[in-house]
Amino acid sequence: MKTIKYILSSLAIAAALSSCVKDLDVTPIDPNLNTADKALTSPEAFEALLAGIYTGYGTSGYYGPGGEPSISGLDGGMSQYIRGLFHLCELSTDVYVCGWNDEGVPAVCKMQWDASTGLIYSIYSRMYFQIAHCNEFIREANATSVNLPKKDEWIAEARALRALSYYHAIDNFGNGPFADETSVVGQTPKRITRAELYKWLETELRDLIDNSALPVNPEYGHIGKSAAKMILAKLYLNAEVYTGTAQWAKCADVLKDLMDDGFSLHTTARGTTYNAYQDLFLADNDQCTDEIIFAIEQDGTDTQSYGVTNYLVFAFTGGTMDPSALGISSGWAGCRTTPEFYHKFTAADKRNLFWLDGQTEDVTDFGEFTNGYGFQKYRNMNADGTAGKAAGFVDIDFPVFRYADVLLMAAECEAHGAAVDGYAGFNQVRARAGLAPIAAPTLQEILDERARELYLELWRRQDLIRFGQFTTNAYIWQWKGGVHDGQAVEDYKNLFPIPNSDMMVNPNLEQNEGY
Secondary structure, eight states: OOSHHHHHHHGGGGGGOOOOSGGGOOOOOOTTTOOHHHHOOSHHHHHHHHHHHHHHHHOSSSSOTTSOOSSTTSOTTTTOHHHHHHIIIIITSSSOEEOOOSTTHHHHHTTOOOTTOHHHHHHHHHHHHHHHHHHHHHHHHHHOOSOOTTHHHHHHHHHHHHHHHHHHHHHHTSSEEEOOTTSOTTSOOEEEOHHHHHHHHHHHHHHHHHHSOOOSSOOTTSOOHHHHHHHHHHHHHTHHHHHSSOOHHHHHHHHHHHTTSSOOOOOSOSSSSSOHHHHTTSTTGGGOTTTEEEEEOOBTTTBOOSSHHHHHHHTTOOTTOOGGGGTSSOOOOOEEOOHHHHTTOOTTOTTOOEEOTTOBSSOOOTTOTTBSOEEOSSOSBOTTSOBOSOSSSOOOOEEEEEHHHHHHHHHHHHHTTOSSOHHHHHHHHHHHTTOOOOSSOOHHHHHHHHHHHHTTTTOHHHHHHHTTOSSSTTSOOTTGGGSTTOOOOOGGGGSOOOOHHHHHHOTTOOOOTTO
């Protein structure tokens, strides 16, 4: 993939995209034999095309983990969408370090990346591939003469998924290429600034929430209006970072709307082996729809990937850990936490799911797995204590949005003076963790609570940026800036660079400041 226009062109045969995601299981269509006009001749074919979008978040390609990835030239495991986001949003922070020497891993972990770092290019490519796929679905569905009983609903789903990927783009890259369903296929995409993309996303999400056929109560694994509200709330939560103007009142209004959507904290464990918090990260967490608003599905037999939650179990298992106790066959022995992050937890905190046996607190050697405490937040085990379907791949769905985050965002809005009862929900989250309430939490206490509740869920980088602690010396962790004791880095690293490979082929783009 040399430029976005080639993605757009390739998606003229996007009917080839298929899914093995549980309820979206459909028959693949050979991309070498079919073009859109030949393949998109039935509602089932359009469903296959939509299913391919969902599959793009959960796998590297459409033919299993061992098949060709959907973007040639990229490693299927390392470039998987959610795994790529973990590299940008968690590996770059205090949450964890990784001892592998795969291209880009040490650079991201030590905040020493540049515009040629392949790890950054891979997730950049994934984001815009997903956006192009959504555009093609919307374009074809709008133009078709095929009678689609769920046409409006499916188009709204594709729009919402496109908004999700554009949200990831605005958060990580800020400025970049832009195309929608009205863009000319094959034409080099224009550049959109961060402020312009913010306005587009706000308008698009408002329309999806207020005027579209996006389902209010979607099937599990499908995106619905509550998830669209979450994206909008996240947009407003970080508005000051994205545009220079805070929008705490707007964020609070969306959160109040979300609080009326029927979700709640999952507070009662479904079995006797794991607590209620752990329930949310088990092999059968698809049963936790009381709290999980939207999830990327994984299945040990039907939806296999070397990314998503497979990465969060296998890559974090090693040393004296027993893989069978985690429902897997073996560990990859890669990822551990930093001392600074570990010390945010007390022994009484039910979210303290670290592995200490045989591990040292200090990370002196990146390549030595026993340096740094391990994680056991995600387990390929069911609530009743039985293992997932297969030991080689996990069944754990990745919770993109949870209701606990709604409550913590509301607390942050209240701390900034917005009219929302956020502190009560903040203390509900603490109560589930077994911690005492805090009557009026400070902003630092809210940030630390978010760290404990939402670690390994892709929010840490943007939280640290919003609180002015990602690049600055206001908060230092081991190996920040590439030295053992940590150091501040340049503020321009609050954004990742536009990859050189795209800069060279798209004259409309401008490199982010500092790169």
